[in-house]
Amino acid sequence: GNSVTQMEGPVTLSEEAFLTINCTYTATGYPSLFWYVQYPGEGLQLLLKATKADDKGSNKGFEATYRKETTSFHLEKGSVQVSDSAVYFCALSDQGYKLSFGAGTTVTVRA
Amino acid sequence: DAGVIQSPRHEVTEMGQEVTLRCKPISGHNSLFWYRQTMMRGLELLIYFNNNVPIDDSGMPEDRFSAKMPNASFSTLKIQPSEPRDSAVYFCASSLGPEIGELFFGEGSRLTVL
Numbered sequence: 052g053n054s055v056t057q058m059e060g061p062v063t064l065s066e067e068a069f070l071t072i073n074c075t076y077t078a079t080g081y082p083s084l085f086w087y088v089q090y091p092g093e094g095l096q097l098l099l100k101a102t103k104a105d106d107k108g109s110n111k112g113f114e115a116t117y118r119k120e121t122t123s124f125h126l127e128k129g130s131v132q133v134s135d136s137a138v139y140f141c142a143l144s145d146q147g148y149k150l151s152f153g154a155g156t157t158v159t160v161r162a
Numbered sequence: 163d164a165g166v167i168q169s170p171r172h173e174v175t176e177m178g179q180e181v182t183l184r185c186k187p188i189s190g191h192n193s194l195f196w197y198r199q200t201m202m203r204g205l206e207l208l209i210y211f212n213n214n215v216p217i218d219d220s221g222m223p224e225d226r227f228s229a230k231m232p233n234a235s236f237s238t239l240k241i242q243p244s245e246p247r248d249s250a251v252y253f254c255a256s257s258l259g260p261e262i263g264e265l266f267f268g269e270g271s272r273l274t275v276l
Contacts, residue, residue, distance in 0.1 A: 094253055094267030148193060148260045152205040
């Protein structure tokens with residue numbers, strides 16, 4: 052079956068530090084890959100996505116590249132801000148509507 | 163523009179009581195999802211509707227759970243009778259269609275069953 056494995060948190064960083072959250076996946080087909088973010092007290096919202104190998108998704112300074120050879124979709128940001136404090140979820144879909152989410156990684160950025 | 167609207171935001175109830183959670187999806191979205199989020203199990207898809215029809219309810223835990231979508235602008239998730247292990251945050255999400263593009267989540271309903 053499909054599954055997503057994310058780097059365990061929590062992750063605590065200082066402002067302007069570099070952030071990487073590792074995500075690897077297992078899928079039977081050719082999935083689409085996503086990063087969702089959940090800010091405190093809110094629902095999840097799509098951060099970025101990639102639908103085929105070597106695609107790079109980017110948004111709000113975050114980037115992730117779909118690597119088929121390593122079955123990975125790591126999230127990176129070069130300089131984090133306090134406002135980036137949130138829970139980040141990696142997810143995949145290869146059955147149309149059904150998303151498989153990772154466990155989530157809590158990121159805290161300190162001023 | 164209004165997003166996905168869920169109510170109540172918080173519900174505290176006693177074991178055995180009936181709980182009804184409500185969701186109004188984004189206008190024009192044809193697909194609606196109910197998810198449950200717990201520390202132990204993460205995010206789980208409970209049920210998926212397309213054009214108001216339940217397509218996949220394989221994630222509904224047991225017969226105590228039921229979901230309806232009587233029209234395109236309203237859905238309910240009911241738990242009867244509730245149990246302490248049902249305590250979780252329940253999210254409703256909608257999207258334009260069945261092919262996953264972007265899911266729009268509500269703010270969630272936090273349920274505590276005592």
